[in-house]
Amino acid sequence: MINMGVISKLAMKTDTKIVMVVVDGLGGLPDPETNLTELESARKPNIDALMKKSVCGLIDPVGLGITPGSGPSHLALFGYNPLEHEIGRGVLEALGIGFDLERTDVAARGNFCTVDSEGRVIDRRAGRIETEKTKELCKLLEDIKVDGAEVIIKPGKIHRFVVIFRGEGLSGNVTDSDPQKEGKFPKTVEALTPDAEKTARCVNEFIAKAKAILADKHPANMLLLRGFAKHPNIPTMGEIFKLTPAAIATYPMYRGVARLVGMDVIPTGTTIEDEFRTLEENYGRYDFFYVHVKETDSSGEDGKFQRRVEIIEELDRSIPRLTALDPDVIIITGDHSTPARLKAHSWHPVPILLYSRWCRPDGISSFGERECRLGSLGRFPSLGVMPLAMANALKLMKYGA
Amino acid sequence: MINMGVISKLAMKTDTKIVMVVVDGLGGLPDPETNLTELESARKPNIDALMKKSVCGLIDPVGLGITPGSGPSHLALFGYNPLEHEIGRGVLEALGIGFDLERTDVAARGNFCTVDSEGRVIDRRAGRIETEKTKELCKLLEDIKVDGAEVIIKPGKIHRFVVIFRGEGLSGNVTDSDPQKEGKFPKTVEALTPDAEKTARCVNEFIAKAKAILADKHPANMLLLRGFAKHPNIPTMGEIFKLTPAAIATYPMYRGVARLVGMDVIPTGTTIEDEFRTLEENYGRYDFFYVHVKETDSSGEDGKFQRRVEIIEELDRSIPRLTALDPDVIIITGDHSTPARLKAHSWHPVPILLYSRWCRPDGISSFGERECRLGSLGRFPSLGVMPLAMANALKLMKYGA
Structure with a gap:
C-alpha cells in the first residue's frame, strides 16, 4: 500500500522543513545482564522529551527477516523501493x-x-x-x-x-x-x-x-x-518529492548515497556536534536534511555495546540544537539494526520516532525498541517513512475527491 | 498482502449479517488543553461497552501518509483498491x-x-x-x-x-x-x-x-x-462478496458511492436516529448494511472540535438500537480522519472497532485513537476491513486443503 508514484503526484513545494536523523545500525539486542538494548540503556533525556510529543513504531528496511546493506536500507528511508533500485558497491x-x-x-x-x-x-x-x-x-x-x-x-x-x-x-x-x-x-x-x-x-x-x-x-x-x-539512474528526491534536500554525513559512502538521490552534500566536520552545527548554519537553505550518525554501526560491528550507548548519549546532547531550530518534522531512526551482540548488520526492525505538531502523541516516554512496538505507527516498511514525513510536513495534496 | 481476488473466490452466501458504521472523518487530533482527541473526549458508554467485547486497530485508507478524498476512502472500506479504481467527481x-x-x-x-x-x-x-x-x-x-x-x-x-x-x-x-x-x-x-x-x-x-x-x-x-x-465500471459487492448490501446515508455523495458498488440505497431521514430506525425497519432484507454518519466530517472541516464530540455522543445514543438487532459483525470506523485542529481531511490512521462473537476481545475498555494502537488488529490498510468482516461473519471458505 505504499505507492511512490502516487506520493510523487501529490507532493508539493512548501516552506515546511523535515530533518531526518539516521543513526546507523540503531536497533540492538538486549544485554543478557540488564535485559536492555543499547538504545534502552542510554541516558537520553532530550530524545525522551521529544518522544513524549511524538509517535513511534518499528520499521523494516527491506523486508521481514532481511538483513540489509547500507545502500538498500538508506534508499528505502529516502523513499526508493530497494527491491527495484539497486546500487552496486562500486557505484x-x-x-x-x-x-x-x-x-x-x-x-x-x-x-x-x-x-x-x-x-x-x-x-x-x-x-x-x-x-x-x-x-x-x-x-x-x-x-x-x-x-x-x-x-x-x-x-x-x-x-x-x-x-x-x-x-x-x-x-x-x-x-x-x-x-x-x-x-x-x-x-x-x-x-x-x-x-x-x-x-x-x-x-x-x-x-x-x-x-x-x-x-x-x-x-x-x-x-x-x-x-x-x-549508475542506477534513479530520479532525484527533488523530482519525486519537490524537496531541496541536503545531506550532512561524516563518511564518504553515505554522502555518496545522498548524492545519488540528488541531495546537496554539505561539508561538515568529524563529530556529531559538528554535524548539528552544520545543520544550524545551513538551516535556511534547504527544506529536507538527512543527518547521518555513523559510529553506532561501526561500534556494533566491533561488538562494543557500551560504545554504542555512549554514541547515542552523545547524539542526545546535540538534540537541543535540533529542537531549537523547530523543524516541522523530526525523524530519529536507523537504516537497519547492528546489535553489538551479533557484531553485524541484522534483520531486526528499527525503532522510529516521528515528531510533528500534527501527530497524535503516543504518550510513550522513552525511545526504545520495546516501547516502539506500542507506538501508533505500528510496524511498517522503511519505504513508508518519506510519505509520513511529507504528510506531517503538510507537503502532500489530497488524493481523489 | 490483501488479495481481493482470493477473497472473492472464498466468499459464500450465508444468513449472517454485517453492519458497518462509517463515521465520516472519525480520526482526530488531541485538544492541546486536554490532550484528548474528539473521540477520546466523547462520553460514549454504549460504544465503549461494545469495545470491551471487540477487537480494535488503526486503518490507513489509501496508504501511509496519504490524505484521501471521500471516494477512494469509501472504496477501500468496501473492499476495492482505491489505487486501481478511480471515481471521478462528476460520477x-x-x-x-x-x-x-x-x-x-x-x-x-x-x-x-x-x-x-x-x-x-x-x-x-x-x-x-x-x-x-x-x-x-x-x-x-x-x-x-x-x-x-x-x-x-x-x-x-x-x-x-x-x-x-x-x-x-x-x-x-x-x-x-x-x-x-x-x-x-x-x-x-x-x-x-x-x-x-x-x-x-x-x-x-x-x-x-x-x-x-x-x-x-x-x-x-x-x-x-x-x-x-x-462510470468506473467496477464489479458489485454482490459479485465479489456474494452479499446483498444496503446503504443508509443522509448525504447524496455517499449514497452515490454505495450505488456504484451495487448497494441498494434505502431512503432515510436526516438524523442519526432516523438512520438507525431505517436499519431496524429493513434489517431482515439485507445481509450487509453500510450506515454513514456525515457530520463528524463537516464539523471537522469547520474546525468545530466540540461539535464533533457531540455527534459521536449522538451516535452513541443510537448504538443500543444496533446491538439489539444482534448482528453477527459490527464495525465502527471512519473513512479517513478530519481533525478539527487541521480543518481538513488528513492522513492520520483511523480507529476501527470490530465486534463478532468470534473475535478475541482485546480487553480495551474505551474506543479511541490511542487505545486502538494497542489493539490486536494492529495497523492495516482499510482494504483489509471487508475480508475481516466476511471472516468474522463466517462467510469465507477455507483457502487450500
Whole structure:
C-alpha cells in the first residue's frame, strides 16, 4: 500500500522543513545482564522529551527477516523501493569519494593485493599499505589504455581505490576478479549477460596491463576488482518529492548515497556536534536534511555495546540544537539494526520516532525498541517513512475527491 | 498482502449479517488543553461497552501518509483498491442525486456563475442562487442539442447541477471549464487523450449554447463544468462478496458511492436516529448494511472540535438500537480522519472497532485513537476491513486443503 508514484503526484513545494536523523545500525539486542538494548540503556533525556510529543513504531528496511546493506536500507528511508533500485558497491564507493559519476559509467571497488610468484593471492590487502602509497600506485596505472573504454582510477583510503570504466555500451553485469580467499588465483572477469561482454573484455585487458605495471611493486604487486556496477539512474528526491534536500554525513559512502538521490552534500566536520552545527548554519537553505550518525554501526560491528550507548548519549546532547531550530518534522531512526551482540548488520526492525505538531502523541516516554512496538505507527516498511514525513510536513495534496 | 481476488473466490452466501458504521472523518487530533482527541473526549458508554467485547486497530485508507478524498476512502472500506479504481467527481455527484448512470456516460459537476460584460468570472457561485432558481435554469438548458451525444441536466442544491453526456465513444479525459479563480475567463475544454476529442467537442458546443441561453439571466449568466468522469465500471459487492448490501446515508455523495458498488440505497431521514430506525425497519432484507454518519466530517472541516464530540455522543445514543438487532459483525470506523485542529481531511490512521462473537476481545475498555494502537488488529490498510468482516461473519471458505 505504499505507492511512490502516487506520493510523487501529490507532493508539493512548501516552506515546511523535515530533518531526518539516521543513526546507523540503531536497533540492538538486549544485554543478557540488564535485559536492555543499547538504545534502552542510554541516558537520553532530550530524545525522551521529544518522544513524549511524538509517535513511534518499528520499521523494516527491506523486508521481514532481511538483513540489509547500507545502500538498500538508506534508499528505502529516502523513499526508493530497494527491491527495484539497486546500487552496486562500486557505484557507492565512487560516489563516496566525491567522484562525479556519469550515467553510463561502470565503477568497481579495487584493492591492491600481494600475489606469490605463481600469481596466487597471499594477502588480499597488500599489508594494508599506506594511503600515500596507494596514491602513487594509482598514478602509475592512470596511463593504461584499453580498447573501447576510458579508464579512470581514484585512490581511496589505505589499500583501496575505485576504477571507473567510461564509454558507451558498458554494463555492470560482470563477475569479480577478487577470489575472496587467500591462496586462490585472481579470477578472470566474466560477462553475466550478453550485453556485458564488452565490459568483461575491457576489464580483463585493464587487469592484465595493471599486473605488468605492478609486477615489481611488492607487496602491492597485483590488484583485485569487485562490485562492478553502473549508475542506477534513479530520479532525484527533488523530482519525486519537490524537496531541496541536503545531506550532512561524516563518511564518504553515505554522502555518496545522498548524492545519488540528488541531495546537496554539505561539508561538515568529524563529530556529531559538528554535524548539528552544520545543520544550524545551513538551516535556511534547504527544506529536507538527512543527518547521518555513523559510529553506532561501526561500534556494533566491533561488538562494543557500551560504545554504542555512549554514541547515542552523545547524539542526545546535540538534540537541543535540533529542537531549537523547530523543524516541522523530526525523524530519529536507523537504516537497519547492528546489535553489538551479533557484531553485524541484522534483520531486526528499527525503532522510529516521528515528531510533528500534527501527530497524535503516543504518550510513550522513552525511545526504545520495546516501547516502539506500542507506538501508533505500528510496524511498517522503511519505504513508508518519506510519505509520513511529507504528510506531517503538510507537503502532500489530497488524493481523489 | 490483501488479495481481493482470493477473497472473492472464498466468499459464500450465508444468513449472517454485517453492519458497518462509517463515521465520516472519525480520526482526530488531541485538544492541546486536554490532550484528548474528539473521540477520546466523547462520553460514549454504549460504544465503549461494545469495545470491551471487540477487537480494535488503526486503518490507513489509501496508504501511509496519504490524505484521501471521500471516494477512494469509501472504496477501500468496501473492499476495492482505491489505487486501481478511480471515481471521478462528476460520477460521484451524478450518483449522489440518484441519477441512474449508464456505463458509457460521462458526468461533470456544474455550477452557475456570474460573468462580467467581457465574460470574466466575477462570482463562481452566482451569489449561491436558490435551489428553485437552479431548477428553473436547468429546465431551460434541457433542450440543448449537441452533435454526437445526448445531454442530460439534473439540478442539485443551491447553484450546483450535474451534466451527463450520453453516447458512444465518450471519455472523461477532458479538462475543466472552471478556471477555479475569479477574474479569469471560463476555459475551453480540452481533450487530454486522443479518444477524448469527441467529448471535448460536445462539451464546448454545449457550453456555447448554454452561454447564449443564460446571457440575460444575471446573476446566473454563465456556467462552469468540472470533474468530468466516466462510470468506473467496477464489479458489485454482490459479485465479489456474494452479499446483498444496503446503504443508509443522509448525504447524496455517499449514497452515490454505495450505488456504484451495487448497494441498494434505502431512503432515510436526516438524523442519526432516523438512520438507525431505517436499519431496524429493513434489517431482515439485507445481509450487509453500510450506515454513514456525515457530520463528524463537516464539523471537522469547520474546525468545530466540540461539535464533533457531540455527534459521536449522538451516535452513541443510537448504538443500543444496533446491538439489539444482534448482528453477527459490527464495525465502527471512519473513512479517513478530519481533525478539527487541521480543518481538513488528513492522513492520520483511523480507529476501527470490530465486534463478532468470534473475535478475541482485546480487553480495551474505551474506543479511541490511542487505545486502538494497542489493539490486536494492529495497523492495516482499510482494504483489509471487508475480508475481516466476511471472516468474522463466517462467510469465507477455507483457502487450500
